[in-house]
Amino acid sequence: MEFIIETSGLTKKFGKDTAVSGLNMKVPKGEVYGFLGPNGAGKTTTIRMLLGLMKPTSGTIHIFQKDLQKERISILKRVGSLVEQPSYYPHLTGYENLEAIRKILGVPEKRIAAVLELVGLSDAAHKKVKGYSLGMKQRLGIAASLLHDPELLILDEPTNGLDPSGMKEVRNLLKRLAEEEGKTIVISSHLLSEIDQVATTVGVLLKGKLIFQDSIAAMRKQAQQKIKLRVSDGEEAWRTLLSRGMKVDFKEGAVFLENASDEKAAEAVAVLVENGFAVYRVEEQKSSLEEIFLQMTKGERDK
């Protein structure tokens, strides 16, 4: 597999505090990499290091198989980015803001209109950014990151400050860029729900350490399915099922059947009916990705 970003042992310390520790991040080509973690986990610090804004305390970063330390400028020519709160020049119009960046990137002027159209800011192009809403500023930041049609997009919390429809638009835009134009995208977020529809690979960062990195499908597999049974006299029913050697749980007056295949579910219901219990409800309970994510990050956070 070809990796667009590959870090090894990436560490950043601020004085005695370790913000990021021993990160081995691998972003495969053409994937949308969801970079997840609670606030303060070190996502932004990592992204800053990926863009050469901060120097790692130790470890290396390779982007496009090139050493970032040595070839920062040639790498950045192919990278579009948006870091944290959008940066802009409030006294300039949206168009002028993009023009300031375009001059440095050296791309044709018509790209400005194209990216403004892409993020839906064409109408506000000649208004001062001072008067933009947070969502509009965020879109302007996304537009700026797309000016030079980069192969790699690194976006730090790109949906921050957007309303639900705006979030959906951005998601669709990113999906399109990844699927149709084959761009590799890294998006960070503290909410899995924001990226679980676009991300194909997930990295979970917690307290500066990467605690999970795999495809989103692999993460979904961890989502265990349970069958919830509401029956008359739950406790007695639970004992009956236990005595038949089934993996069951009793919680809040209901019986939970773990790792339930269709056969197991049918068997459990049959046993209950045979033993004279009334079965009111049989429901499938699937823990969402969000719950898995929370579980992953919870243990550590409670300490």
Next chain:
Amino acid sequence: MMGPLLRTEFLKIKRKGFWLLTFLGPFGVVALQMVNYGVRKDYLFQQSDDRWAYYLHNVHDFTPLALVLGIVILTSLMASIENETNAWKQLMSLPVSKYSVYLSKFTVLSFFLLAASFLLMVFTLLYGIFLDLGPDIPYADLARYSFYPFFASLPVLALQLWAAVIFRNQGIPVALGVFGVILTYSSYSLPDWLIWKWPTLMNGWNEPVLNVLWGLLAGCALYVFGMIDFARRDVK
């Protein structure tokens, strides 16, 4: 790389009042002499046989102050453009070297200060002619008094630019700047090695060109120090 960066810098300072300040500085310096000569022209004419030289000297009394003050304001304004929404991180994520970003800021500031020096020369000349100071216009001295202070103040410019981009809190560079203005103001009684004295073109040898040389040397040294320090730091 520098061409596009400079064009970008000139675009970013739009509507920030750079041109207005560049006009106001030299205009203010000459306007003070308009008041001075307006009120007591006859008295001032009696002070010296060489009316042009005396007039240039009077103008030059205020040039260093205006220049140092102008440097403080322009550098802080320049840095605030990036500091305001922390646009440093966006700028530095572009394929540019930190050195060239720093150089572009320094170049733009130098350009405006040179423009102000040029305007000072023009205003001084025009008002001098208006005062009818005599037929022998000392063009060489006029140019010297207009441009020497700029070169002599390069170390102050390098120092203020460094302070303005390093500290997010602009109170620090502005405080340093006010301190500098005070030193320039009281430079008559200060030692020659203080960079804030140099724009006054005073020194123990009575050779204004020395201040220009020191200014260029120390200016380069402080500029290089500032640029290296700027590049070494993480972008917040």
